[in-house]
Amino acid sequence: MEFDCQPIPPDSFTGAIMAVEGITDAAVLLNGPTGCKFYHGSISESLLSRAAYLDPLYYSEEFYFGQPRVPATYLDDYDYVFGATQKLEKILPVVAEKGHSLIVIVNSPGAALIGDDLERFIKNACLPVPCLAIENTGFSDAFATGFQDAVIQVIKQVDPTPGTSPTPRVNLMGLSIFHHHWQGNLNELTLLLNACGIEVNTVLCAGTTMARMENLATAGCNLVIHQEYADKLALFLKERFHLPTLVPSVGAPMGFEATEAWITEVCENFDLDPAPGMAIIKKARNRSHEVLNRFNSLTGLPKGATFALVADASIALPLVTWLYTYLGMVPVAVKFVETVDCFADALTAFLHRIDCADALNADIVAATPDIVLGSQADISRQRLAGYPFAGIDISLPAASHIHVVEKSFMGAQGTLYLIEKIINGLFRKM
């Protein structure tokens, strides 16, 4: 058999659920079968924990099926024929009792086809808590599309009041709980922004609250982390609230140079001095030099080590650039998961400049890189090929490692963490 088994990434359905589950006091109510429920219930709880206990008996009531998250109408064949009226009428009050600030009914792809009138159920239920319906999250659309569409619907429901803030304040956009180490990344970026006197207002939507969502129009601007997950949203916020959006030209703040450029652009936007942020990065650079100096003098590495990368364009651009220019590593395979033209084009041009154009969309297995940065599914596929290499899981699904100390891939500490992973990976491979 000549089959190259590729990972199957999530689509817009998962994107929509992750958007809502990224709001700590909002809840998805899934109008769909348990087959769609269990995965999303499990992953949303693992990415943003809300429950104190995991004993399924504690969540044994109808609709929850032993999980604290994503209650579902457990549609079956009969419901597809006759509609889910009875179950919807029954589940809404049950979920409403849980104390959420918002309930979002999301149709599964199958349920979207039978056309249950969710708005009518919501109206008739007279719930004490706001509730909205997403009747169709799309079929095989990009994760980012489902994510942004859901965020927009939530904002429309919240209908934030426009306002101003006396201090520089930004909404962070394009970050979901489905981004690996989202919390650590958020902490790092908040640290840098705060150091420069910029407050983080609302994060759309990773670990935010409904109160923060209501407040989002008081920010001075939106600041994009991953453009793929923010482009539609930016247009919407511009149109609805006249909120400008800053898309740093370097992509996500990964690697020292991109992080410096990122914080500098943000500070320029507010006419602030980036020096405090730069000082944090400088300290990390010093530590980096100390470690790399020793490692390099003993091994000659990481210079000349090869790497493959599978990532969204907003990650790929800064990471490939940094790995090449800062660590001296050579790209042999680069693949985009989701793309935006500006970053994809910039990276393509960069690869041409460094005489590595062949790396774009090259087969990772055939390229036999020393380091693979991607999801654990990408890394596992490489592992099966039998070549020695080191894998760094920068996206989901991640390795089965239980992280106690929060990690980051962004900002100063995130860059140090990547260096740690790279040099240890190369060291083990020697």
Place this chain on the structure above:
Amino acid sequence: MKIAIYGKGGIGKSTISANLAAALSLSGKRVLQIGCDPKHDSTRLLLGGRKITTALDYMKEVPVARQRLDGVLHQGFNNIVCAEAGGPEPGVGCAGRGILSTFALFERLGLDMERFDVIIYDVLGDVVCGGFAVPLRKGFADRVYVVTSEEFMSIYAANNILKGVKNYDGEEHRLAGLVLNSRGDSEDRTPVERFAEKVALPVVRTVPRSDRFRQAEIMEKTVVEAFPDSPEARVFHGFARSVMENTTFYPAFSLDEDFLEQTIFMGREPDPAIEIPAREAPETPVETVADLATGATPVFLSKSMMTREPLHGCAFAGALATTTQVVDAITVAHGPRSCTHIAFQAIFSAGLRLHTQKQMLVPNQLAPAVISSDMDENTVIYGGNDTLARTLETAVEKKPGALFLLTTCPAGVIGDDPDAAVREIRARYPDLPVIPITTDGNLRGDYMQGVLNASMEGAAALMDPTVQARPDRVNVIAEKNIAYNAEDNFNTITDILGQMDIRINCRFVRNTRVKDLKAFLRGGLNLPAYTDYFGRIMADFLKERFDSPTASLPFPVGFTESKLWIREIAAFFNKEEKGEAIIEIFQARYETLIATHRNALKDKRLMIITYVHNVDWIVEAAFDLGMVVSKVCILNYSQDNRFTTRYPGRFQVETDYPPHQRDTDLKRLRPDILVGNYTPKTLPFPVHVDTIPMCPDVGFYGGIAFARRWASLVKSPVNEGWKNDGI
């Protein structure tokens, strides 16, 4: 003969179908009429106005285990057998899906279509979605009549129906003609005649407008029954004769809508800008294709399906977890990417855990060979057969040993016809096994049903029934692919069998190949990994289908089970001496382990709350250690329903245990150790808690492995400090 009668809603299809059925039955034919209209009145005149339970209502009200054909089939006029699909109220649900479900029910209950000379499908007005097109699929209607009147909307609907027929016709044609149900003698029949001419179809029968139809309806009878000698009845007797004698079928042509309006109704010459469809002359008469349904499907249903419990997971995911165990096969998943992603993640997670915890690389779990058709919005609206055909073609290019096809809920709801795509691929690649598996997401069952279907319809379809058993070879069946210790357990079993010079022939279905499945019957005995509900069904299936015997005992856990298991296998292969020698070796070590921990655990009270229905492996260890088993509480579990024990009377047992009773029992029994599958949130008083796996490690030491753990557990503080740190 299987006749589909289509036409616009309200055009009189049911009246025509019922009268045709009556006339056919009076000519000595055994007739079945199936109403495929949600308003379920197709057979009313054949049943004297009697209301019958529709198939869909029956499915809802009667548990699967008690469902019988006579619950949905009803005897009508002159022994005509009548059935109604039924369906939702207008504006809710999906009536097309209802028709699919009805036909699936008939198939499952083993409706033998061969019992009838004629089957009539009376189908709702327009071919609005895949569900209503079910009678057009291969194996269902072999001839189609389209009912129309002289009115525009009726002809418009007839034209749409021809489009539907065209989509489902292959090389053979099934259109027998138009039936004109006239609105009266004064009506202008020119549009119908023009339409018939342009689509190259004859008007095979004209049913005149007559008050006798109304009178018969008041009597709740057909005209054929109520006015047997009337001219109207004679029309139907003539129609019945022509139906039976007809051997001419026509290709389906439909007209462009503008062309239809201008030419048929306005009598104008067609606008040259409008492309007129090419017309072919009717083909040489062909015999009706007798590609009939295969008849009864054995009923092997999951526990949830049998008992109508909420479905846990979906058949699609269960099937994918199974078919991807055939390492040289590719599975095509027809549906949106989310469905495949979710199922993929479950498989991948198990593989990842194996790699992380046991450094074991299992390729088909880390990189399962699956291709998603990535059904998009357009596919959902316009049907996914083309997308599916392309995806299957892509899979074939990879040169797999076999190709499995699974469908998701959306594919099932829109009524895609995967069998048609499969037939096409099979015709082009006759040497490649292409095997569709009944899934439709969860429309055809839960996760376990998918596992069952993939094993029985999928992997078993590859088995060569002519293969003979070879000496000292066994098959392993009913392993749990999501159990992280499945490989370890398999290795333990392989090792024990190896000591008896017994080889494993095939794993059904785990980490296997097409050639191993083909040679499955070389294994003279099947060894079930579990004899839970899944294991029992697999054993029954292999016995029934291939007369392949299965050992009575599952992979053993604990000392006694291991001993008995070895003896059973040894006896089957006449290797008793070797078996006893193995037992002797393990016994000495087991007794040493017991002696080591007995002092620490003697007289300690153990309470067990678990989903696992066989706890003897752990109870045995407890008894051997001198512990007291206070109570065993068995929770309801979607995958099993039979609690058994070798120790009746030695401990309290409560099956279907209500979780809320736990605290009362704890206060009453005061166990030293509470064992369950999860650590509970809160307890009424401090107690040592431990977890046991859903799938324990097999072998002599499976139970006693916990002795060491418990011996240290009882020495640990009953409350750990970290528990006070919660928010």
